[in-house]
Amino acid sequence: MREKGSIVLVLLLGIVLAGCGGKKAVDQSAAGADGGASAAGMGDAGGASGQALYGEGDPLSKRVVYFEYDSSNVDDESRRVIEAHAASLLNNSLANIVLEGHADERGTREYNLALGEQRAKAVSRLFQAYGVTGDRIQTVSYGEERPAALGNEESSWALNRRVEILY
Amino acid sequence: MIRRRLVRLAVTIGLVLASTAARGVLTIEITQGVEAGIPIAIVPFAFRGTGRLPLDVRDIIESDLTLSGRFDSLPRDDFLSRPSDHSQVQFKDWRLIKAEALVIGSIDEVGADLFDVQFRLYDVFNAKQLTGYVYQQVPGQRLRRTAHQISDIVYEQLTGQPGAFDTRIAYVTAESPSGGVRPEYLLQVADYDGYDPTTVLTSTEPILSPAWSPDGAHLAYVSFEERRSKVYVQRLRDASRRKVADYAGLNGAPAWSPDGRELALTLSRDGNPEIYVITMATGATRRLTQHAAIDTEPAWSPDGRSIVFTSDRSGKPQIYRIGSDGGRAERLTFEGRYNARASYSSDGERLTLVTNQNGDYRIGVFYMKSRTLQVLTQSSLDESPTFAPNGGMILYATQAGGRGVLAAVSADGRVRQRLELQRGDVREPAWSTYRR
Numbered sequence: 240m241r242e243k244g245s246i247v248l249v250l251l252l253g254i255v256l257a258g259c260g261g262k263k264a265v266d267q268s269a270a271g272a273d274g275g276a277s278a279a280g281m282g283d284a285g286g287a288s289g290q291a292l293y294g295e296g297d298p299l300s301k302r303v304v305y306f307e308y309d310s311s312n313v314d315d316e317s318r319r320v321i322e323a324h325a326a327s328l329l330n331n332s333l334a335n336i337v338l339e340g341h342a343d344e345r346g347t348r349e350y351n352l353a354l355g356e357q358r359a360k361a362v363s364r365l366f367q368a369y370g371v372t373g374d375r376i377q378t379v380s381y382g383e384e385r386p387a388a389l390g391n392e393e394s395s396w397a398l399n400r401r402v403e404i405l406y
Numbered sequence: 407m408i409r410r411r412l413v414r415l416a417v418t419i420g421l422v423l424a425s426t427a428a429r430g431v432l433t434i435e436i437t438q439g440v441e442a443g444i445p446i447a448i449v450p451f452a453f454r455g456t457g458r459l460p461l462d463v464r465d466i467i468e469s470d471l472t473l474s475g476r477f478d479s480l481p482r483d484d485f486l487s488r489p490s491d492h493s494q495v496q497f498k499d500w501r502l503i504k505a506e507a508l509v510i511g512s513i514d515e516v517g518a519d520l521f522d523v524q525f526r527l528y529d530v531f532n533a534k535q536l537t538g539y540v541y542q543q544v545p546g547q548r549l550r551r552t553a554h555q556i557s558d559i560v561y562e563q564l565t566g567q568p569g570a571f572d573t574r575i576a577y578v579t580a581e582s583p584s585g586g587v588r589p590e591y592l593l594q595v596a597d598y599d600g601y602d603p604t605t606v607l608t609s610t611e612p613i614l615s616p617a618w619s620p621d622g623a624h625l626a627y628v629s630f631e632e633r634r635s636k637v638y639v640q641r642l643r644d645a646s647r648r649k650v651a652d653y654a655g656l657n658g659a660p661a662w663s664p665d666g667r668e669l670a671l672t673l674s675r676d677g678n679p680e681i682y683v684i685t686m687a688t689g690a691t692r693r694l695t696q697h698a699a700i701d702t703e704p705a706w707s708p709d710g711r712s713i714v715f716t717s718d719r720s721g722k723p724q725i726y727r728i729g730s731d732g733g734r735a736e737r738l739t740f741e742g743r744y745n746a747r748a749s750y751s752s753d754g755e756r757l758t759l760v761t762n763q764n765g766d767y768r769i770g771v772f773y774m775k776s777r778t779l780q781v782l783t784q785s786s787l788d789e790s791p792t793f794a795p796n797g798g799m800i801l802y803a804t805q806a807g808g809r810g811v812l813a814a815v816s817a818d819g820r821v822r823q824r825l826e827l828q829r830g831d832v833r834e835p836a837w838s839t840y841r842r
Contacts, residue, residue, distance in 0.1 A: 309722070309744075345767060347747040347760050347789050348614050348834065349659040350716055350723055352628075352635060353672065353679040353700040356656045360678065379634050380656055384612035391787070391805070 298323035303387075304362060306400040308343070311357040313365060321362060324404055325369030336371070336406040338362050340380040341387070343396035348382055355380030362402045442820070443478035444564055446471060447505035450482060451525070452490030455515025460546040463513060463523060463553040470557035470571045473599065473814065474798060475821030476564075480505055492526060497533040505530050507564055511556075519546040525556050527563055536563050550601060570794040573598045574838040575801060576606075576616040576625055577812060581830035589831070593627060595642065598794070598837065600812075600825050606642060617660050618838045625836075626650070626660035626669060637671055639686075650684060661704045661713075661749075663730070670694075670704035670713055670730075681715050683730065694732050705749040705757075706730065714738065714757060716746040725759060725772070739772060741779050747790065748772065751797040756817070758791040758800050769802045771817060782819035792837045793817070803833045 302324075304317035313321070328334055340359030342351035359378035367373055388395035448468050453459045471477035486499040490512045500508050511525035526538035537559060541552050551572060558569030575598050580589040593607035593616060607613060611630035618625060619639075626639045637657045640647035651657035655674035662669055669684045673691075681694040681704045695701040699719035706713055707730075714727045720737065725748045728735040739745040744762030751758070754774070761770040761779060766786040772779050782800065791802040797817060804813045806824060810831035815822045825832075 309718070344787065346723070346744060346762075347703065347716070349628075349672065349703045350700065350746050352614075352656060352658050353674075353702045356674050356679055357700060360674075378655070381612070381630070382614075382635075384614070384630070391808070 299327060302404045303401050304404070305397060306358055306402075308396070308400065309346070309354065311354065311361045313361050317362075318365060321365045321404075322369050324406075325366050325371050328366070328371050328375065328406065329369075334406050335375045335377065336366065336404065338366075338376060338378045339403040339405060340378065341385060341399055341401050341403070342383045343399040344383045344386065344391070345396065348384070352380050352382030352384075355382045358400075358402050362404070443472075443476050444507060445480055445505050446477050446507040446509065446560075446564075447480045447485060447500055447503065447530075448482075448509045449485065449488050449490065449511075451510075451523075452512040453515075454512065455521070457515070459513060459521075460519075461549040461553070463511070463549055463556070464509075466550060466553035467509065467557045467560065469599065470554060470569075471560065473821075473823060474561060474569075474571075475816030475818075476561070476798070492535070492538075495528065497528075497530055500528075500530040507536075507560075509556075509560060516543060520544065521546065521549065523549070523552050523556075527560055550597070554597070565798075567798065568796050568840070570796040570798065570837075570840070571598060572841055573795060574622070574841075575600070575792075575812075576618065576836045576838070577803075577832055578613045578616065578834040579830045579832050580612075580810075593625070595625070606640060606645065614834050615659055616834060616836045617662055618836055619662050620664055620666045620839055622838050622841060626662065628658050628660070637669075639669075650686070650689070659703050661706055663706050664708055664710045668730075670706060672702040672704070681713065681728070683713075692732070694728055694730075695735065697735075701726075703747045707750055708752055708754045714748045714750070716748070725757065738774075738777065739779065745770075745772075745779075749792065751793045751817075752795055753797055756793075756797070758793055760789050760791065769800060769815060771800075771819075780819065782815045782817075783813075783822065788813075790834050790836075792835055794837050795839050801835045801837055803835060 298320040301320045304320055328336060338359040340355030342354045359380055363376050363378050366376055386399045388398040448464055451464045468479045472479050480503060484503050487496055489495045489510050508528040508530050509525060514522045516522050521544045522540060522542050523544055524540040527536045529536050544552050554571040557571040561569030574595055576595050579592045579594060582589045588610060591609045591613045592605045593613050594603045594605050596603040609629060609631045614628045616625050616627040624639050624641050626637060628635050629638055635656055635658050636649055637651035637660050638647050639650050651671055653673050653675035656679055657673055659672040660669050667686055669686060671682055672679050673682050678698060679700050679702050681701050682691045684691050697719050699717055701715055701717045703716040704713045711730055712727050713730050714725055716723050717726050722743045723746045724737055725739040725745050726735040726737050742761050746760045748757040748759040757772040759770050759772055760767055763781055767788055768781050769783045769788045769791045770779050770781045785804050787805045789803050791800050793800055799814050799816055801812060801814045803810055810833045812825040812832050812835050813822060
């Protein structure tokens with residue numbers, strides 16, 4: 240799962256760089272479904288061979304939602320991200336989704352494992368509220384074991400309190 | 407002051423030298439001094455044999471007693487005599503340097519890599535022998551354990567409580583191979599002081615929460631090797647293991663019942679993290695908690711009747727207690743906004759836990775009778791506290807130089823020391839029960 244995650248990240252990075260170069264936008268809905276799909280081993284269900292290019296502020300460009308310390312409350316911005324991905328999933332009935340919950344390093348490991356689980360579950364409930372059926376959603380928590388940033392300060396911790404949306 | 411420095415030097419050097427022999431050995435550094443301990447003189451043991459003594463038994467005893475925080479080992483340069491036999495002991499020599507206790511001993515080579523070890527412990531003030539033992543035909547590789555057993559006897563004679571030196575610890579290390587990005591996780595078992603580490607599990611995915619079975623024969627732990635947290639039980643003798651919790655969602659935080667027949671743990675199979683108990687023989691589960699909040703980190707009381715756990719049902723994590731057959735959960739901690747991962751001392755009178763003090767995560771002791779909390783450590787990211795089986799020390803995980811290290815603190819907070827690996831991150835210590 241991690242490797243998929245990093246491939247998605249690499250692709251997105253490539254997309255952003257491509258955007259800087261002024262390349263033309265590709266149709267968003269088709270590409271949105273495909274953006275992580277080929278990398279995530281989903282085959283070519285989307286049928287698009289091009290790369291996605293999301294506009295700045297397009298919620299589909301975000302595949303990670305972040306949380307406050309010791310909280311699994313999903314804020315409004317994250318809700319928009321989840322809603323956009325839910326719509327994208329509803330357009331692509333073959334895609335399944337993995338929600339990977341994480342926590343920052345503070346506090347105990349098992350509590351953080353549970354906290355990551357609560358975060359993933361909170362995101363899962365929103366996907367279901369937006370119409371994605373539960374059988375397409377898998378949640379997993381890594382607690383504090385897989386940090387995205389390695390520092391011991393708030394700027395790193397903020398990046399680690401997250402749910403990654405992988406599909 | 408000078409004496410303290412000498413003790414520190416002796417301990418550090420002794421352990422560092424030995425640590426070069428094996429990869430991954432922990433080295434010990436005393437970070438907070440030993441002051442009001444019992445002044446004890448440990449005389450270098452006489453050696454009668456042909457070759458070299460494979461191990462300095464005396465230095466291990468000194469290191470054990472120093473680490474306990476209960477003793478102040480007097481520098482050997484101050485000794486006026488060096489007896490190794492009862493007939494050579496002059497009590498006035500020891501009263502003069504203010505020793506209250508005296509340990510002497512000798513090691514005789516009696517065969518190929520076989521030794522007889524004897525020692526005597528004296529009460530200097532009353533000028534009498536308190537105890538003395540002979541260990542016969544000890545193989546060279548067992549001398550270290552013999553030294554720990556001598557330390558246990560000295561400790562018990564002088565403090566009235568059993569020693570916990572002849573015990574083991576389990577812990578997890580994460581090491582990034584050179585050039586590699588992803589760390590390798592190792593579950594290791596070592597002597598309590600970090601010597602003789604054995605790797606019992608290697609994985610490319612995280613390992614956490616090792617827990618000793620009461621008989622010391624098994625470890626339960628959480629492994630992500632199948633890309634999800636699952637609970638395994640491994641027999642140490644032959645490394646055979648089985649998956650005991652592989653339910654949908656989170657499987658974590660295993661804790662053995664005192665009789666070893668049940669395992670409390672955290673499962674989220676019914677929606678969110680709750681405490682369950684699995685009967686080992688049948689695999690049957692019973693659910694203890696029912697709450698939409700996080701419930702996790704169960705730990706049994708020594709009488710097996712109740713289980714403490716962490717819950718954020720009040721909004722922030724706090725410690726609760728529930729009967730091991732269920733019932734109503736009672737909140738125990740109210741001080742501070744974060745108290746988690748509690749576990750009992752063997753007398754059932756204290757819990758050690760992680761407590762947040764003004765943003766710093768520290769190790770505390772909660773007294774069950776008075777319901778008061780004492781904070782023992784002063785750093786900012788301390789976790790995973792585990793009592794020694796005699797309740798005298800607490801081992802925990804902390805950060806130093808950007809790496810995870812283990813540290814130990816005496817249960818009264820007076821003495822702290824650090825156990826460091828040469829490389830890699832160390833975390834999740836668990837102290838074994840007594841060896842049987």
